[in-house]
Amino acid sequence: MGTHERRSREKDELRRKILDAATRIFIEEGYENVSMRKIADSIEYAPSTIYLHFRDKVDLVTSICIEAFAELDRRLDSIIGQGLPPMETLRLALREYIQFGLDHPAYYVFVFCTPQYVFKDIDPTSFSNIHTCAMGSFQRLRTGIQSCMTNGDMPAGDVESISQSIWLCVHGVTSGLVVDCGFPFIDRERLIDESLLRILKGAA
Amino acid sequence: MGTHERRSREKDELRRKILDAATRIFIEEGYENVSMRKIADSIEYAPSTIYLHFRDKVDLVTSICIEAFAELDRRLDSIIGQGLPPMETLRLALREYIQFGLDHPAYYVFVFCTPQYVFKDIDPTSFSNIHTCAMGSFQRLRTGIQSCMTNGDMPAGDVESISQSIWLCVHGVTSGLVVDCGFPFIDRERLIDESLLRILKGAA
DNA sequence: TTGATTTCCTGAACAGCGTTCATTAACCTG
DNA sequence: CAGGTTAATGAACGCTGTTCAGGAAATCAA
Known part of the structure; x- marks a missing residue:
């Protein structure tokens, strides 16, 4: 029953997507210009989703x-x-x-x-x-x-x-x-x- | 006809008040935590008034x-x-x-x-x-x-x-x-x- | 003392921000 | 298929800097 594993892999993948999107913005525009909404937009998720992966x-x-x-x-x-x-x-x-x-x-x-x-x-x-x-x-x-x-x-x-x-x-x-x-x-x-x-x- | 002078003195005084209030907040909380509304509140003017003295x-x-x-x-x-x-x-x-x-x-x-x-x-x-x-x-x-x-x-x-x-x-x-x-x-x-x-x- | 004009100031609004939370939708298990 | 778990969301809260039409008050000219 690899469901658990797949789920946790999917979770990791989304975390990675968030990190990658945030990194792109962070590098280009710096901390102050990173916004949760911008990140969310760029990966096509709701801003609140990010908070399921980062405090x-x-x-x-x-x-x-x-x-x-x-x-x-x-x-x-x-x-x-x-x-x-x-x-x-x-x-x-x-x-x-x-x-x-x-x-x-x-x-x-x-x-x-x-x-x-x-x-x-x-x-x-x-x-x-x-x-x-x-x-x-x-x-x-x-x-x-x-x-x-x-x-x-x-x-x-x-x-x-x-x-x-x-x-x-x-x-x-x-x-x-x-x-x-x-x-x-x-x-x-x-x-x-x-x-x-x-x-x-x-x-x- | 010292009206002009008095007016421009009053203008300077308000500018000074804004600077002093902003300085207090700036020193205590740093640039990021200085807010136009906080400054305005503390000198009892509207936030938009500040923009008559600073760009x-x-x-x-x-x-x-x-x-x-x-x-x-x-x-x-x-x-x-x-x-x-x-x-x-x-x-x-x-x-x-x-x-x-x-x-x-x-x-x-x-x-x-x-x-x-x-x-x-x-x-x-x-x-x-x-x-x-x-x-x-x-x-x-x-x-x-x-x-x-x-x-x-x-x-x-x-x-x-x-x-x-x-x-x-x-x-x-x-x-x-x-x-x-x-x-x-x-x-x-x-x-x-x-x-x-x-x-x-x-x-x- | 009027009326016109200039100056000062404001309240409301816009677009954005980080964050929270009740609710929904999707999925897996038995 | 029912029950339970998990993932994801939309709306909201209270902030932010800034703009701008409009009102109030002070000044000036007649």
């Missing part, structure tokens, strides 16, 4: 972001796995982090540039889920810094403090370019590369 | 931010005016910049962390006004860097490139702490101070 809009968009940030972790792991010198690995990984932000502006802004008051009256678990996204990547940064110290490329010191400093700076480069607040930046590639060199020089 | 919500909030960032420029000028060594002046000014962001989270997030798609369908002049805010402060940074080079504290180089790098990093520290995306940061003061030292070390 609320934040829960839906968070699910999208979790998938995307898993992709970041894969990219980072692929760099780490190349067995390059610690300092070079670190630089490439940070470069990849920035590139990920530039490639997925809506995701990056939603997770790292959206203040809490935008998520007024939402389930706290939805909120904490958002930041589970980032913790995996940060753990990789911490490990990378540790390797640099062990290898003698960086003076021994408080790994946590240095990791957070470096993340803040790299986050600044990423968010500054992603948000694009109308500032007349110089050539992107050059700005990113020179910024990274300076950030690593400051830590070494 | 739209973005125009209103932008006016608020321009006032606030003028305050930042004053703070920076007061530091610059102390005649300290260039490097020390630079460090203190950057510290003040970060502090300004922490003191005025709603302002900082609105100007520097809000992507363009949030301002969909708005007058382009409203948008460009937002970033006029920041240009003054950035010009001061550029001058400060130039002084450091002239003084021999920094190797001669592309002032624009270094200024933008440093701003991106300092912006990262500010926005990272202001947005507070749930990350377990170490002690704020220490994180800020150590980050600043590393940023300046990377440029020197």
Whole structure:
């Protein structure tokens, strides 16, 4: 009696359809412009149907972001796995982090540039889920810094403090370019590369 | 015949009342939670009256931010005016910049962390006004860097490139702490101070 | 003191939003 | 086929920014 299985498969398929439709809108127009009605229209269901699969809009968009940030972790792991010198690995990984932000502006802004008051009256678990996204990547940064110290490329010191400093700076480069607040930046590639060199020089 | 003058004074006063009411809500609840109806209620006017003084919500909030960032420029000028060594002046000014962001989270997030798609369908002049805010402060940074080079504290180089790098990093520290995306940061003061030292070390 | 004119302000309306919930329709089980 | 379960919906609630025809009040000219 595979009825159960088929039903739950159909349920998963609809969930997938919702996620895909929402992702398309989210990527193109950002969180604020994702609307439950737009999603529903595009998959030809009623808006209320979405609530059978997601608690609320934040829960839906968070699910999208979790998938995307898993992709970041894969990219980072692929760099780490190349067995390059610690300092070079670190630089490439940070470069990849920035590139990920530039490639997925809506995701990056939603997770790292959206203040809490935008998520007024939402389930706290939805909120904490958002930041589970980032913790995996940060753990990789911490490990990378540790390797640099062990290898003698960086003076021994408080790994946590240095990791957070470096993340803040790299986050600044990423968010500054992603948000694009109308500032007349110089050539992107050059700005990113020179910024990274300076950030690593400051830590070494 | 001071009628004209009185009338235009009354007009200014109402504009002021709107700005003050909006500022209160903006500070407490952020851009997204500012509503024309809330503002109107709190000053006992009809929502439509606000549109006689401001083109739209973005125009209103932008006016608020321009006032606030003028305050930042004053703070920076007061530091610059102390005649300290260039490097020390630079460090203190950057510290003040970060502090300004922490003191005025709603302002900082609105100007520097809000992507363009949030301002969909708005007058382009409203948008460009937002970033006029920041240009003054950035010009001061550029001058400060130039002084450091002239003084021999920094190797001669592309002032624009270094200024933008440093701003991106300092912006990262500010926005990272202001947005507070749930990350377990170490002690704020220490994180800020150590980050600043590393940023300046990377440029020197 | 009139009447005309300008200025200020408003109420209602439009189109959109996230979300809830009673009700219906479809399906599976026995 | 009856009973029960599940899926999906339409209508509604209370918000949002914004527009605009119309009214009220203050000013000006005669």
